[in-house]
Amino acid sequence: AQTVTQSQPEMSVQEAETVTLSCTYDTSESDYYLFWYKQPPSRQMILVIRQEAYKQQNATENRFSVNFQKAAKSFSLKISDSQLGDAAMYFCAYRAYNTDKLIFGTGTRLQVFP
Amino acid sequence: EAQVTQNPRYLITVTGKKLTVTCSQNMNHEYMSWYRQDPGLGLRQIYYSMNVEVTDKGDVPEGYKVSRKEKRNFPLILESPSPNQTSLYFCASTPRGAVDGYTFGSGTRLTVV
Numbered sequence: 001a002q003t004v005t006q007s008q009p010e011m012s013v014q015e016a017e018t019v020t021l022s023c024t025y026d027t028s029e030s031d032y033y034l035f036w037y038k039q040p041p042s043r044q045m046i047l048v049i050r051q052e053a054y055k056q057q058n059a060t061e062n063r064f065s066v067n068f069q070k071a072a073k074s075f076s077l078k079i080s081d082s083q084l085g086d087a088a089m090y091f092c093a094y095r096a097y098n099t100d101k102l103i104f105g106t107g108t109r110l111q112v113f114p
Numbered sequence: 115e116a117q118v119t120q121n122p123r124y125l126i127t128v129t130g131k132k133l134t135v136t137c138s139q140n141m142n143h144e145y146m147s148w149y150r151q152d153p154g155l156g157l158r159q160i161y162y163s164m165n166v167e168v169t170d171k172g173d174v175p176e177g178y179k180v181s182r183k184e185k186r187n188f189p190l191i192l193e194s195p196s197p198n199q200t201s202l203y204f205c206a207s208t209p210r211g212a213v214d215g216y217t218f219g220s221g222t223r224l225t226v227v
Binding site for chain 1: 138145147149154155156157158159162164172202204206208210211213214216218220
């Protein structure tokens with residue numbers, strides 16, 4: 001069975017600094033997708049970034065980028081120039097290519113200090 | 115506006131009193147799913163549906179029921195709620211096979227006393 005592990009229950013960062021959130025996963029599939037979702041206090045689930053496993057190039061969305069290491073089954077999220085609005089719970093998620101089911105990690109709560 | 119609508123947003127109930135959490139989507143998505151979110155456990159899938167009249171168990175189905183009589187609606191039923199079902203519940207939908215087509219509802223905070 002596929003699993004997603006987030007080993008950092010909480011992280012903190014100073015405004016304008018950079019922070020990296022860790023995620024590892026376990027799968028025997030070769031084709032899959034990985035996601036980072038942001039959940040602010042409003043409880044809304046917001047897609048931050050997506051990575052296709054067949055792509056070697058790391059995905060980037062403005063201040064958000066990932067470090068995807070397929071062999072190591074690692075998928076970390078880097079937030080550059082952190083802003084107060086980045087404070088939220090962040091979930092790493094996995095989806096096998098031939099299914100619609102999202103499998104989530106346990107989440108990392110990010111605090112941003114001024 | 116394309117959205118998944120969940121109701122109610124907050125609910126406090128007593129042990130054993132049947133309740134239904136409604137979920138409706140207006141995007142004609144085939145796939146719908148219910149998750150529960152608990153501290154330290156993340157989101158776990160309760161039930162899912164790949165289309166009308168097609169439903170199946172997720173990872174934590176005990177104590178829950180669902181139905182999919184219409185494509186847009188996917189209610190979650192707790193026939194005899196217990197305190198261990200106190201949680202934050204999310205409904206979500208996506209077109210089949212869409213890479214990042216997931217849309218989530220705004221969540222239902224359920225407390226069973």
